[in-house]
Amino acid sequence: MIAIEWDIVEEIRRQLNQPNMRILDKAKLLNSLAYHTNALNRLLVRKEHQELEDDETAIAELIAKLPKKHRHRLMRQLKKWIQ
Numbered sequence: 001m002i003a004i005e006w007d008i009v010e011e012i013r014r015q016l017n018q019p020n021m022r023i024l025d026k027a028k029l030l031n032s033l034a035y036h037t038n039a040l041n042r043l044l045v046r047k048e049h050q051e052l053e054d055d056e057t058a059i060a061e062l063i064a065k066l067p068k069k070h071r072h073r074l075m076r077q078l079k080k081w082i083q
Helices: 002-016 023-065 068-082
Strands: none
Touching (some): 002 023
């Protein structure tokens, strides 16, 4: 989906550079560009959020594998750091 949105944005930008375009047509293209740029932004944010969740899961799995006394020490340090 991200690649498709990028292609659409690039195509709209290419069309905007055409000479002899009416103002009404440019306005429609600019509205379309704004819509697709927003859609691309939402897709990128969603992808980044998913990657962060994956990283959090990996960190939680690593912490769970630590010996109990080290795990508790690490959790205390994390709580101090977060506050």
